[in-house]
Amino acid sequence: MTHLVPLRRALISVSDKTGLIEFARALATRGVELLSTGGTALTLRTAGLKVRDVAEVTGFPEMMDGRVKTLHPAVHGGLLALRDDAEHLAAMAAHGIEPIDLLVVNLYPFEATVAKGGDYADCIENIDIGGPAMIRAAAKNHAFVAVVVDVQDYDAVLAELDANGTQTSYAFRQKQAQIAYARTAAYDAAVSTWMAAALGETAPRRRAFAGELAQTLRYGENPHQNAAFYTDGSARPGVATARQWQGKELSYNNINDTDAAFELVSEFAPAHGPAVAIIKHANPCGVARGETLLEAYKRAYDCDRTSAFGGIIALNQTLDAATAEEICKIFTEVVIAPDACAEAREIFAAKKNLRLLTTGALADPAAPILGFRQVAGGFLVQDKDTGRISRDDLKVVTKRAPTEQELADLMFAWTVAKHVKSNAIIYVKDGATVGVGAGQMSRVDSTRIAARKAVDMAEALGMSDPLTRGSVVASDAFFPFADGLITAAEAGATALIQPGGSMRDAEVIAAADAAGLAMVFTGMRHFRH
Structure with a gap:
């Protein structure tokens, strides 16, 4: 017609x-x-x-x-x-x-x-x-x-x-x-x-979402799925508002993983020092602080070098040349940072398949955002998990209180835990993850997997002791049984942070005391499905 x-x-x-x-x-x-x-x-x-x-x-x-x-x-x-x-x-x-x-x-x-x-x-x-x-x-x-x-x-x-x-x-x-x-x-x-x-309406009678097409994607999570990327018009720094300096178009999985990486690294204010997060399949495989970005990157990379290959790297400060040189030593899909110096951009220019994104700023982890997920016949709507705790919120439940260093690592581990798929277990030592267990049906399995990865990395680095020796552990939700805590202790952990609230809290606390561990409760959990 x-x-x-x-x-x-x-x-x-x-x-x-x-x-x-x-x-x-x-x-x-x-x-x-x-x-x-x-x-x-x-x-x-x-x-x-x-x-x-x-x-x-x-x-x-x-x-x-x-x-x-x-x-x-x-x-x-x-x-x-x-x-x-x-x-x-x-x-x-x-x-x-x-x-x-x-x-x-x-x-x-x-x-x-x-x-x-x-x-x-x-x-x-x-x-x-x-x-x-x-x-x-x-x-x-x-x-x-x-x-x-x-x-x-x-x-x-x-x-x-x-x-x-x-x-x-x-x-x-x-x-x-x-x-x-x-x-x-x-x-x-x-x-x-x-x-x-x-009006303060958290559940209005009708809810509508809209977006503007930013990119038609080659495919979705898999080649047989159609997909597209839409922006919601917000000014929140991140993958949707970033400038891409080089590399081919982002894929569906690239966008999803880059968002996860940048949201995680945005938890660490630049004023408190450099921080780097490496993401694979929406889960962190290494997160660390350092005196410099280069040190932070190396420490994050040493958590799980195998998984870091082909991953997404997010930095909380301007990418410098030294860090760019180090990143180029392995294959990386995407690097995202608030900015990148001219020399770093020039170094990356030789890596045509590497995408470099700059956002101008970090995202505000406390800013309210509405998220939704489709289910058959409808969709679920919730506020973004902006929950945060301070040291004053912690409740020491064991005979031994954590040391100052343990406290610092516990807070770091708890921050990372919010961004790991449940059941989540995170081992941290000296401001760096040394083992991450994510997305397991059993919490004790996550504990074991994270510990096993730490052993493997210690062997790869030529170290006699596993990286978890002297570490702390964060669990995104309570330990339902003492077995997960015992496994962490056997891996060399000395302190734990968890929400508490299990019917068997007394049993878990007793196991921590028996092992000489310090443990704190947050009263807050961070399920991420």
Whole structure:
């Protein structure tokens, strides 16, 4: 079905005036009459273009600070009239309604207003009413009307007109209608989500999520799955807002793992020293602090060199040349950092398959974020796990209290535990992970796996003792039995941090005392599924 419709009249009313003058001039040179409103009309006239005011069409001036200007039968009749319906044509003739063949509208910048922290009144004022109404009308009547809601579609409109003798095809109008409905849906989702938050509604009756396509992916987790990457418009530093300096496009798994890596390393403020996290399959295989980024990277790498191959590396400070040189010694998929010096970028340039991303800043680990996960027939919604503890929150439950060094390592291990898939066990020594057990059905299995990895790495490094000797252990949830704690003690751990709250806490505490361990309870757990 081609169903070509001549484009004789366009109504343009835009908030974002990027490319407006060039586009409107291109329409005018093709003989298209321009209708416009307020600031858009002024911009076009100032550029020397002939424009007809919507107020002239409606017979009513713009009023109420521009709130009422296009909500009129002369506008909506021109958008909604069926050009092949005799009654519609008669009504148009009787009431002097002229057809509108193209609607160009982008909406008040509500999302941008929210993102920059606008107050309640400012956000309300930036909720567009006339724009969405016109967009929906034009999209519904796409059998005859073309609608454009994105600046990036201006060139497509002109190409369509050139291909069809200043006419639009049904297929083009149909595609633009879908884009338009998606835009109004996303806009309404942004408004309803913001308002729910403003009212303190944690579980509103209806919940909507929306995103804008950032990248069509080659495939999803596996080659037989279709996938795409959408951004939500937030300014949170991370993989969605980062600048990619080099390397091929990120894959579905790259994006997922890079996000996990950057969220973890963002827990460590640069003011407290360099930190590096290495991620594989969304789990950390090494996290460490150091006096320098290079030292932090080497210590993180020495936790599990085998798993680090082909991993994702996240740094909490500007990537320097020395660290870049060291990273280049193994294959790495992605490196993400707040920034990278010119020399480091030059070093990476020789590694064409290595992606380098810079974010400008770390993410705020305490900032509230809403997450959702699809299940059959619905989806689960929850706040991001922003739970954090201080030393004052810890409860010493054993006869022996942890030393100052053990306390520092326990806090480090607990921070990492939040980012490891449950059941999670993390061994830490001197500000570096030395064993990570993740995603096991049994907590004791996670404890054993992490200890075994530490033994393997000690052998690879030529050390006689396992790296867990003299370490501390974090468990994301309570130990349901003493067996996991006993396994940690056998691996050489001297102190443990866990939420507590098991029916067998007394048994576990007794086992810790018997082994001479120090143990603290947090009263908070960090399940991550």
